[in-house]
Amino acid sequence: MNISRRDFIKKTAALTAASCAGITIPLSICNEAKAEEADKWVRGTCRLCGAGCRLELGVKNGRAVALRGVTESRTNLGYVCMKGMLFYKIIGHPERLTKPLYREKKNQKFKEISWDKALDIAAKEFAKTAKTYGYDSVAYYGSGQSQTEETYLFQKIFRVALQTNNVEGNPRLCMASAVGGYMTSFGADEPIGSYSFIEKATCFFIIGSNMAEAHPVIFRRVMRRKLDNPKDVKVINIDPRISPTSRIADIHLQFKPGTDLALMNAMAQVIIEEKLYDEKFINDYCLLKQQGEKDVKNVTFEDYKKFLEDYTPEKAAKICEGNITPDKIREIARIFAKSKATLSMWCMGLNQRIRGVWANNLVHNLHFITGQLCKPGADSFSMTGQPNACGGVREGGGLCHILPGHRTVDNEKMRNELEEAWDIPKGRLPAKIGLHTMAMFSAVNEGKIKAIWINCTSPAQSLPNADLYRKGLNRDDVFVVCTDIFPTITTEHANLILPTAFHFEKTGVYGCTERRSQITPKAVNPPGMAKPEVWIAREWAVRLAKELNDPIALKSVEPFLGLEDGYALPKAIWDEYTHKTTKNRDNDLSAASYEILQEMPDGVQWPAFTADFARKGGTEIKFVKGIDPMADKESKDDKPFQFYGRPDRKLYIWLRPYKGAAEEPDAEYPFVLSTGRIIDHWHTTSMTGRITELMRANPYSFVEINPKDAEKLGIKPNDMVEITSKRGKCIMPAKIIEGPIEGMVFAYWHDMHDDRMINKVTKDAFDPGSKEPEFKICACKIKRVSGPVPLKPYIVTI
Amino acid sequence: MPIGGFVIQTDITNCNNCINKLKSIKNIDIHGMNEKGDIVIVVDAPDSIEMENIINNISKINGINSVLMAYMNIEDEAESNG
Ligand code: SF4
Numbered sequence: 001m002n003i004s005r006r007d008f009i010k011k012t013a014a015l016t017a018a019s020c021a022g023i024t025i026p027l028s029i030c031n032e033a034k035a036e037e038a039d040k041w042v043r044g045t046c047r048l049c050g051a052g053c054r055l056e057l058g059v060k061n062g063r064a065v066a067l068r069g070v071t072e073s074r075t076n077l078g079y080v081c082m083k084g085m086l087f088y089k090i091i092g093h094p095e096r097l098t099k100p101l102y103r104e105k106k107n108q109k110f111k112e113i114s115w116d117k118a119l120d121i122a123a124k125e126f127a128k129t130a131k132t133y134g135y136d137s138v139a140y141y142g143s144g145q146s147q148t149e150e151t152y153l154f155q156k157i158f159r160v161a162l163q164t165n166n167v168e169g170n171p172r173l174c175m176a177s178a179v180g181g182y183m184t185s186f187g188a189d190e191p192i193g194s195y196s197f198i199e200k201a202t203c204f205f206i207i208g209s210n211m212a213e214a215h216p217v218i219f220r221r222v223m224r225r226k227l228d229n230p231k232d233v234k235v236i237n238i239d240p241r242i243s244p245t246s247r248i249a250d251i252h253l254q255f256k257p258g259t260d261l262a263l264m265n266a267m268a269q270v271i272i273e274e275k276l277y278d279e280k281f282i283n284d285y286c287l288l289k290q291q292g293e294k295d296v297k298n299v300t301f302e303d304y305k306k307f308l309e310d311y312t313p314e315k316a317a318k319i320c321e322g323n324i325t326p327d328k329i330r331e332i333a334r335i336f337a338k339s340k341a342t343l344s345m346w347c348m349g350l351n352q353r354i355r356g357v358w359a360n361n362l363v364h365n366l367h368f369i370t371g372q373l374c375k376p377g378a379d380s381f382s383m384t385g386q387p388n389a390c391g392g393v394r395e396g397g398g399l400c401h402i403l404p405g406h407r408t409v410d411n412e413k414m415r416n417e418l419e420e421a422w423d424i425p426k427g428r429l430p431a432k433i434g435l436h437t438m439a440m441f442s443a444v445n446e447g448k449i450k451a452i453w454i455n456c457t458s459p460a461q462s463l464p465n466a467d468l469y470r471k472g473l474n475r476d477d478v479f480v481v482c483t484d485i486f487p488t489i490t491t492e493h494a495n496l497i498l499p500t501a502f503h504f505e506k507t508g509v510y511g512c513t514e515r516r517s518q519i520t521p522k523a524v525n526p527p528g529m530a531k532p533e534v535w536i537a538r539e540w541a542v543r544l545a546k547e548l549n550d551p552i553a554l555k556s557v558e559p560f561l562g563l564e565d566g567y568a569l570p571k572a573i574w575d576e577y578t579h580k581t582t583k584n585r586d587n588d589l590s591a592a593s594y595e596i597l598q599e600m601p602d603g604v605q606w607p608a609f610t611a612d613f614a615r616k617g618g619t620e621i622k623f624v625k626g627i628d629p630m631a632d633k634e635s636k637d638d639k640p641f642q643f644y645g646r647p648d649r650k651l652y653i654w655l656r657p658y659k660g661a662a663e664e665p666d667a668e669y670p671f672v673l674s675t676g677r678i679i680d681h682w683h684t685t686s687m688t689g690r691i692t693e694l695m696r697a698n699p700y701s702f703v704e705i706n707p708k709d710a711e712k713l714g715i716k717p718n719d720m721v722e723i724t725s726k727r728g729k730c731i732m733p734a735k736i737i738e739g740p741i742e743g744m745v746f747a748y749w750h751d752m753h754d755d756r757m758i759n760k761v762t763k764d765a766f767d768p769g770s771k772e773p774e775f776k777i778c779a780c781k782i783k784r785v786s787g788p789v790p791l792k793p794y795i796v797t798i
Numbered sequence: 799m800p801i802g803g804f805v806i807q808t809d810i811t812n813c814n815n816c817i818n819k820l821k822s823i824k825n826i827d828i829h830g831m832n833e834k835g836d837i838v839i840v841v842d843a844p845d846s847i848e849m850e851n852i853i854n855n856i857s858k859i860n861g862i863n864s865v866l867m868a869y870m871n872i873e874d875e876a877e878s879n880g
Contacts, residue, residue: 006799006801006842009801009871010801010827010840010842012803012869012871013801013802013803013840013868013869013870013871014803014827014829014830014838014840015803016803016868016869017803017804017805017829017838017839017840017868017869018803018829018830018838019868020805020868021805021832021836021838022832022836023829023830023831023832023836023838024830025829025830025838027829037871037873058871060873064872065871065872065873066869066870066871066872066873067867067869067870067872068868068869068870069867069868069869071868078868079805079866079867079868080866080867080868081866081867082850082853082865082867084867085802085867085870086846086850088872089846216864216866217866219864220807220863220864220866223807223863223864224807224834227807227809227810227834227835227863228834247863248863692846692847693846693847693849693850694850696847696850697850697854
């Protein structure tokens with residue numbers, strides 16, 4: 001690049017950054033036409049976390065040459081974090097999978113084969129398995145990173161052609177408890193408000209979320225709000241570990257892991273005791289519920305008060321330990337209740353728990369009893385981990401008990417609606433709920449599932465107690481197909497690996513945390529023979545129908561036959577999904593056409609069922625008449641809020657007792673192990689581990705140990721430490737830090753290396769309601785095994 | 799040789815101190831700031847690894863709360879990758 005062009009680019013960089021921050025800088029850009037940065041700018045969404053940041057990819061001569069945030073986007077206001085900034089490096093990465101690979105037995109080497117052959121093999125294996133062992137011997141395991149069109153099409157093929165609800169995805173490992181919480185408390189899934197609430201909130205209640213590392217761009221907004229209003233805005237952070245998020249907190253409560261249910265009940269106790277509750281809101285909109293032995297009982301406010309007597313601040317402080325005192329509990333309860341607008345935000349710290357649904361219910365309870373809801377800035381707002389866990393999996397029918405459009409498998413009327421929409425005979429869709437993730441991989445272990453399609457995820461690394469489930473995947477009588485962009489720990493167990501197109505190499509929609517669907521159109525070609533998943537799924541289904549000799553099976557893809565895969569095919573799938581399955585449902589996206597999504601800088605928030613409304617961005621706050629068109633349409637009385645999630649139009653305040661972890665520390669395993677993310681990496685590092693810049697910043701996992709524990713055990717910084725649980729062990733370097741509370745250690749779960757793959761140690765116990773595993777807590781012991789050892793980063797290759 | 803435009807968020811009470819520290823880092827131009835403590839910088843680094851190093855070093859400066867990107871040009875890299 002010559003000097004004048006370099007100068008031009010630097011000025012462009014300065015002006016773009018300045019416009020994000022609302023700063024005027026005295027720069028003029030000359031010679032613009034000559035120095036054009038890109039042939040075209042293609043607007044899409046970041047591929048990584050659930051924040052849903054909008055960015056534009058600059059493309060020149062078919063290659064990505066620049067990246068910029070979209071300033072008008074209501075998700076990120078133009079900002080992109082370092083991880084997001086570097087994801088373009090995946091496009092055209094030299095280690096990308098570019099050809100279909102096959103081996104009959106898992107101890108054989110892979111051979112390159114043609115697409116025709118690969119799809120024939122996949123069709124024959126799934127058809128043969130279904131015919132020999134029954135439809136429930138096959139399964140699909142997808143991802144919160146797949147586009148909505150992909151999840152929708154795969155689940156449709158499995159349900160229509162293979163007649164099974166064995167359709168699952170990795171959001172079971174991260175969001176299922178949030179779904180359970182919203183469904184049981186609100187009767188409707190997904191948050192009520194929007195990110196725009198951040199600029200209106202006066203109290204942030206951040207619990208079980210290290211937003212600073214997991215959602216950096218959203219955290220910036222929280223931080224901006226706090227820094228701009230240091231006195232009027234309070235930040236309360238509840239986490240047993242001091243994290244970068246705690247840095248901006250006015251109050252950080254650190255406690256014994258797993259005791260926060262007692263803490264939240266104690267906050268409710270204070271709010272009621274001190275009459276800080278909103279009686280009118282409770283009377284108008286809430287019912288109180290308690291789970292009995294066999295059924296759910298209605299209870300009274302007096303019963304609730306009595307129930308909370310077990311959670312006075314004094315009693316709760318004893319349960320929670322750490323720096324929690326009765327006074328601190330009273331203080332945060334008062335701030336929560338009295339604040340003009342309280343915004344709760346949480347993520348895996350509450351969800352990945354044996355009582356994750358209850359933990360979610362207890363946050364919602366605090367909002368219900370204080371009326372901190374449905375007003376600007378006040379919401380019970382669950383953050384999502386993956387970019388399309390909400391849009392694709394929760395809304396598109398990507399779990400074993402749900403169908404597209406927020407329908408449930410066990411509801412015959414809802415199944416019939418889909419049978420009509422899909423033009424298949426009544427009764428075709430299976431009524432039996434499929435296997436949830438942990439049951440699915442147990443069935444693989446037992447050889448009951450004999451053919452599984454794993455798309456865009458690596459369960460061999462991401463499941464808890466991973467070694468146990470790797471055994472099943474390695475069985476020679478279990479046929480494993482993986483669709484992915486890179487080799488992973490899971491492709492090591494595959495028979496067939498199909499190379500897929502990456503983000504911006506195909507067209508599709510992601511739906512982020514705030515009910516917002518955003519399109520990412522194809523900007524560049526995929527490498528080699530890699531293909532979009534929607535093409536792969538369609539071509540496979542055509543062959544599958546033939547093998548099954550079943551014309552109904554072909555119906556799953558009939559509307560999409562012959563369509564070009566870069567745009568026309570995903571568009572047709574999106575149109576079918578939104579028009580035929582979301583119309584008149586709470587997640588109505590029928591007006592959010594590809595055309596409108598492409599017009600918008602930041603997509604559309606559902607419900608949105610007229611084009612004009614979609615063009616304004618859709619529904620900023622659910623359930624509020626005058627803002628949410630569904631609330632107007634469904635209005636049953638003159639109250640301003642219409643909680644149309646269930647027929648009784650009520651929010652449920654649940655009486656949920658404190659229950660500890662599935663595995664508490666004992667004399668043999670005296671520590672609590674918790675796991676989580678680090679800012680530089682994404683999930684199993686199959687992507688970020690291949691970005692040199694990110695890998696250099698964090699080449700391998702380490703275990704955070706409290707200095708007091710380290711001293712007791714004679715562990716020095718960077719010493720190699722063995723972490724052992726009843727299931728397995730890892731060895732990694734120690735980081736001695738005032739992070740985890742005493743008695744707790746914390747490890748990042750990204751590392752692929754067998755020595756450091758922490759999911760060999762985590763426990764596979766799961767929440768009985770949501771079936772989400774308790775990644776956040778298990779018992780372990782730690783010991784120093786040696787001084788520092790030079791380590792190499794590790795990434796799987798074929 | 800990537801070029802990036804970044805917004806650095808500082809604690810306003812510490813902003814001038816941060817600017818002084820930023821001035822000592824090679825390959826950075828400071829382009830302006832606002833009354834809230836947001837500073838606009840451009841990083842012109844020899845390669846993206848160095849860019850990441852610079853950003854990591856900036857993140858560690860006391861008083862800097864976040865460093866986020868708004869623009870990045872990578873055309874040299876795209877060209878050199880053929
Ligand atoms: S915060 Fe998440 S979505 Fe936004 S740029 Fe970073 S990784 Fe991407």
